[in-house]
C-alpha cells in the first residue's frame with residue numbers, strides 16, 4: 001500500500017520538524033500539518049523563516065524546500081484528516097494536573113480528542129500513527145474509540161515514537177539511530193507497518209528501521225528517556241561526591257566513558273536536566289509501574305527525578321552560600337534560560353527552578369538568553385512558581401543582548417551551554433562586575449583556569 005497523503009495533528013516541536021523532513025524526503029507524498037492553534041500555524045506559514053515557531057538549526061532550509069510544494073500547515077483539521085490515508089497524532093501529552101494520577105500520569109485528553117475527531121470525520125480506511133509519547137497500552141484505547149464508529153471504516157493503529165532531541169532535531173531526523181514502528185501482528189497490521197516502513201525507507205537505511213509489537217514500541221520510548229535521564233542523574237550524583245573529595249567529574253566521566261560498555265555520551269554533569277520529556281516520561285513510567293503494583297520498580301525510577309531536583313536545588317543553595325549567605329538585593333546574572341543550547345524551548349528548564357529559589361531570597365535577576373524572549377521568561381515564572389506578580393515584574397530584568405548586562409553584577413550563573421558564552425571577553429567582564437566576582441558555571445563550559453587568572457572566584461559542577 002502506497003501512502004500519498006499524510007496528515008499530522010499537532011504542529012509543535014515534534015510534528016513540525018518531523019513532517020518537514022518527511023515532506024522533504026518524500027516529494028511524492030502530500031503532508032499536511034494541522035493544529036488548533038492558529039497563531040502557531042500562521043508562524044509555520046510565515047514568509048520570514050526566522051519566525052518559524054520552533055527554532056532548530058537547519059529547519060528553515062528544510063521548510064523552505066518543501067513548504068507549498070508538498071508540505072502544508074493548516075487549521076483545517078477535518079479536511080486534512082478526511083483526505084489522508086495515514087494520520088500521525090503528535091499532540092502534547094503533559095503530566096496530569098488534576099484528578100487521579102495528578103502530578104504523574106500522562107494527560108491523554110488531547111489524544112482521545114484526536115481519536116474521536118478521526119473517528120467522526122473518516123469515510124475511508126486509515127492508518128493512525130501514535131507519534132506522541134504515550135503510556136504502554138494506549139493504542140488499545142485509541143483502537144477502541146476508532147472501532148466503535150459504526151460506519152464500517154477500518155483503522156490500523158501503529159506506534160512510531162519520536163527520538164529526536166531538541167537542538168539537533170533536523171540532524172536526528174535525517175540520520176536517526178533507528179526508527180521504531182510497532183503494530184498489530186495480524187495481516188492487516190503488517191500491511192500498515194509496511195506502509196510506514198516504506199515512507200521512512202525513502203531516506204533511512206533498512207537495517208535502522210525496527211518493527212515490533214505495539215506494546216514494545218510504546219514502552220521503548222518511555223524506557224529510552226528513562227535510561228538517558230538516569231545517566232544524567234547518575235553523573236550528577238557523582239558530581240557532588242567529586243566536590244567533596246577533590247575528584248573532577250569531567251575526568252571521571254572521561255575515564256568511565258572510554259569503557260565501551262558505558263560509552264561517552266550523556267555524561268555531562270550539569271545544573272540538572274530539563275526539557276518537556278525526561279521528567280514527564282519518567283513520572284509516567286513510575287505511575288504505570290505503581291498502577292501494576294510494582295513498588296520497587298516505581299521507586300527505582302523515581303529516584304532519577306529526586307536526584308535531579310536535588311541537583312537544581314544545591315546549585316541555587318551554593319550561590320547563596322558563597323555570596324555570604326545573603327543575596328537580598330544582589331544582581332545575579334543568568335546566562336541562558338532554555339533547557340539546553342540551540343533551542344528556544346524552556347519547558348522544565350533548570351533555570352526556572354533556580355530562579356525561583358534565588359528570587360525567594362530576594363535576589364535581582366538579570367537574564368539573557370539568545371533565543372528566549374522576555375515574555376516567555378516572565379510567563380514561565382508566572383506559571384511554574386508561586387512568586388508574587390510584583391516580584392516577577394520588578395526583580396526580573398531580561399536583556400535582549402549583553403549591553404550593560406554585566407554592570408555591577410554580584411555573580412554570574414551559567415544555566416544553558418550556549419556556545420557564545422564561551423566567546424565572551426571575560427577579562428573585560430571582570431572589570432565591569434562587583435568584586436569579589438563570582439561565576440557559577442552550571443554547565444562546565446568556561447575555562448576555570450582562565451577565569452581564575454582574570455580574578456573570578458569560579459565554581460563548576462563536580463570539581
Ligand code: NAD
Nearest residue numbers: 010011012013014035036037090091092093110132133162
Ligand atoms: P507541543 O506542545 O510543542 O505541540 C503539540 C501541539 O498539538 C500544540 O501546538 C497543540 O496546539 C496541538 N494540539 C493539541 N491538541 C490538538 C488537537 N486536538 N487538534 C489539533 N492540534 C492539537 O508538543 P511536542 O513537544 O511537539 O510534543 C508532542 C508529543 O511528542 C508529546 O507526546 C511529547 O512527549 C512527544 N515528544 C516530544 C519530543 C520533544 O523533544 N519535544 C521528543 C520526542 C517525543
Ligand code: UDX
Nearest residue numbers: 162163164165166266267268270273274275277339340
Ligand atoms: C530527549 C531525548 O534525548 C530524545 O531522544 C527524546 O526524543 C526527547 O527527550 P531533549 O529533551 O530534547 O531530548 O534533549 P536532551 O539532549 O536529551 O537533553 C535533555 C536534558 O538533559 C537537557 O536539559 C540537557 O542539558 C540535559 N543533559 C543532557 C545533561 O545535563 N547532561 C548530558 O550529558 C546530557
